Amino acid sequence: MQLVKVGLCAFGMSGKIFHAPFLKEHPGFFMAAVVERSKEDSKEKYPDAVIYRSVEEMLESADIELVVVNTPVQTHFEYTKKALEAGKNVIVEKPFTVNLAEAEELSRLAEEKGLFLSVYQNRRFDRDYLQVQKIINEGKLGNIKEVEIRFDRFRTQPSGKAHKENPDAVGSGSLHDLGSHLVDQGVQYFGFPEKLFADVFSMKGKEFANDYFEIILFYQNDLRLRLKSSVFSKEAHYAYIIHGDRGSFLQERTDNQENELASGVIPEYGKDWTQPLQEPDGILNFLNENQETERIYTSSDPGNYMNYYQQIYEFIVFGYALPSPADEIIKNMKIIDAAMLSAREGRVVEL
Template identity: 35%
Template sequence: MSTDKKINVGVIGYGLSAKVFHIPFIQALPDYNLYAIVQRSPKSGDDASADHPSIKLFRSADDLFSDEKVDLVIVTSIPETHYEFTQKAIESGKHVVVEKPFVPSSKEARELVKLAKEKKRLLAVYQNRRWDQDFVTLKQVLASGKLGEIAEFETHFDRFRPEPPTRTTWKTQVSPASGALYDLGSHLLDQVYHLFGAPNSVTGFVQVQRKGLKTGDSPPDACTVLLRYGSPEDEMLVTVKSSAISPEQDQLRFWVRGTKGSFKKYHLDVQEPQLLGGVKLSNSDFGVEPASSHGTLTLADTDGKFNSETVPSIEPPPTYVEYYRILAKALKGEGEVPVSGDDAADVLKIIELAQASSDNGNLQAW
């Protein structure tokens, strides 16, 4: 693709994902042109063509695939449709970005990766939380070596939502790739995979925590996944946890313990609530978490005494714009996609092993 040509983008779906997590970032960069949106049933107050008068509005994804002017397709529909739409987009000559959790199985993921390579198309998965301000800060802490050899790494996405959901979406129904493991767990597992790669083994505990919901009738709303890395003599344990019943005012986000010190962090990245609250990307506060949410580094000295200090989060924050900035370069032949299909396939394999472990009560080897 020419380095001076705008990338014509076609978006499949016009729900929360498209409106909040993709279109604003596409429009924030001069490399892209929001060319078309597929919305099957526009209605008053929810009409893509009214919100974006200059776009083409399609009622069918097939119409989008047949439009030769489309360079990049972003798939934001429900997970069970991802495989078909991604396959057709690639076969029609488009590059593709697919919302997490990519597809329901690692087998399907690897089939799409193979197809993209055969057709010489770029395939990327939208794991935007690699660009959370706190995660980028954590990577810097780990790279500094101040923690020493890591013994335990905990990552949490816990909430206090004891009441059954009142709104019906793919996330609240038993369907392919639904439930806590695929929804929130895929974010956490992708970050862990990005840091440490594939584990030696996986142990999973998947459950329905909220009262009034029944296993089998509702997708799991909680998961705990234990990942073991390294050798028996030098092992690291990773805990990935998402709970619906966590009555804490300050929810734990990261807790990393090493031979020289620890890093502990509370609260989630602020970009999602800011986007949902209408904060513009141009706002100087966008993506910047308050000082009260900064992490704490605790180091042990040679006398066994402990010293703690606040670790300011990296500023300016990268924000999710960085995902699409990296992708634009890749589309112009300048580097790799921000998150590859191969990475996403491995994360899906971890999810599958965690579910299998939860079902049969056994540790699963990689």
């Protein structure tokens, strides 16, 4: 099996949970290098990975062909550009960049260099997202008319992470953080909208970056898609609400991969490694072919973030489709930029 040597730009939460375990367990990857500026936390589980004290040092010295840029969003553009200029393929964490202009420049550079650039949109591999996609594809809801996708939390106190909460740090706040998931899911389900209206602000106060947003996406077929997030949501809502002219579907956000990875669960290659659901997590209510109402309690199949890295490997080795390529995620950045503009000016923005 062809072995792909990978360098990890950081070993914080993202590196420890979302990347390193999968790179270790997938037989086609070898985590050859990792950047830790002062610590050596990676040594215990990944003793074969050479530790570098800066991204620049790793790019100059390490024998790697793929770089994972999993640093704070404010550094994504700088480090991704340096990696591409060093001749390395890149996976960059979401959000892609802090704005559209940076995203477009990186996409052009990757194309000029003949390198691939993929954005780590891991929520495409969540069980709840996949279940909604399945229900939409089955067509039981008829023509989709109204959709709401939410990603709520109850985090009313500051986290102390300046790159996420400092209002003066471009790219900080929930819109770029959780919004990058919701925007991506909306575009994957229904395509690119024609216009939007957004409300984006901080419930904790002006001294913090935005922690609330609501974006209404308008589509040519009169579909209305609402994307919403709040950190003042103690009681959970249905994360996905889909209404069509033949029925409705309600889906909870039940994917638990992040929590299981944080607890130390090993993601086995080629297997569904997450714990099974204990009860149904969705409700499908629709008119069947006999115009009779059917109400079904549904259970989603397991999600698996390993499938992202499997798709990366299959692209490298077999030339299959690249998951979430840069030129595709540029659409998401257009929506995020437009949402910021809409919120500032209080108007509908054409796309």
